[in-house]
Amino acid sequence: MNPNYRAVASIYDHLMKSIDYKEWSEYLQDILIERDCKFTSALEFGAGTCKISENLSRKFTLFVATDLSLDMLLENKIQHNFVKVCCDMKKSSFNKKFEVLIAAFDTINYMLNRTELTDFFVNVKSLMNKNSVFLFDASLEKNSLKNTKRLNRKGKVGELAYTQKSFYDKENKIHYNNFEIISSNSVFEEKHVQKIFPLEQYFESIEDAGLVVLDCFDCFSFEDVDHQSERAQFVVGK
Numbered sequence: 001m002n003p004n005y006r007a008v009a010s011i012y013d014h015l016m017k018s019i020d021y022k023e024w025s026e027y028l029q030d031i032l033i034e035r036d037c038k039f040t041s042a043l044e045f046g047a048g049t050c051k052i053s054e055n056l057s058r059k060f061t062l063f064v065a066t067d068l069s070l071d072m073l074l075e076n077k078i079q080h081n082f083v084k085v086c087c088d089m090k091k092s093s094f095n096k097k098f099e100v101l102i103a104a105f106d107t108i109n110y111m112l113n114r115t116e117l118t119d120f121f122v123n124v125k126s127l128m129n130k131n132s133v134f135l136f137d138a139s140l141e142k143n144s145l146k147n148t149k150r151l152n153r154k155g156k157v158g159e160l161a162y163t164q165k166s167f168y169d170k171e172n173k174i175h176y177n178n179f180e181i182i183s184s185n186s187v188f189e190e191k192h193v194q195k196i197f198p199l200e201q202y203f204e205s206i207e208d209a210g211l212v213v214l215d216c217f218d219c220f221s222f223e224d225v226d227h228q229s230e231r232a233q234f235v236v237g238k
């Protein structure tokens with residue numbers, strides 16, 4: 001069982017309240033339209049509380065939202081038309097190929113070393129057919145350097161009080177987010193660790209896995225990524 005995204009699941013939507021998931025989903029949809037993709041089957045890795053799934057699933061015949069954290073998947077309680085599966089994105093096996101695969105909003109940054117990253121891409125490849133497209137974004141060092149300060153925060157969500165402490169270890173390229181969540185009778189702690197790979201590492205691991213980078217955008221645009229980008233949006237094919 002994943003020790004993370006258990007207690008945080010109950011405050012996650014509050015933490016992300018400034019994120020426009022509708023707009024984010026439209027951006028992903030635009031990339032798929034641009035590439036003439038078929039809106040048949042899709043699988044999302046690290047779907048979390050399923051905000052992207054919620055927006056995109058209605059465009060597809062079949063949409064599978066997956067996450068390692070059951071608590072995150074269960075947090076989404078609205079009536080939906082997608083399937084939820086609790087599984088590890090490095091090992092998930094489905095007896096099916098998907099036209100579209102997605103990992104959104106830093107999910108890939110939970111791959112903590114090159115082996116995990118390449119294993120993940122190898123797994124993605126096993127779920128693709130020759131025309132499938134895999135969309136993922138990666139948080140880059142500029143994002144950690146620019147935005148860490150505002151991630152040091154405290155708040156209340158209903159009866160829960162929380163503290164988030166965010167720290168970027170520049171030497172080891174690791175971003176830490178430590179949460180303390182206090183309810184009336186318990187204190188929960190979670191330490192989230194994310195690897196901030198240089199862009200080049202993604203290109204290398206994608207190639208090692210036998211996949212190809214079709215596009216790499218400065219996220220939320222159709223401009224090429226560069227070393228000023230805070231987030232990269234990859235479009236990967238087989």
Ligand SMILES: C[S@@+](CC[C@H](N)C(=O)[O-])C[C@H]1O[C@@H](n2cnc3c(N)ncnc32)[C@H](O)[C@@H]1O
Pocket residue numbers: 004005016045046047048049050051052066067068069072087088089090103104105106107110
């Ligand atoms: C930053 S959240 C993003 C959630 C969601 N994609 C969104 O847009 O809000 C990262 C998600 O990745 C999931 N995750 C981390 N490691 C994972 C793994 N090995 N397999 C599957 N999901 C994982 C976490 O449980 C969490 O829900």
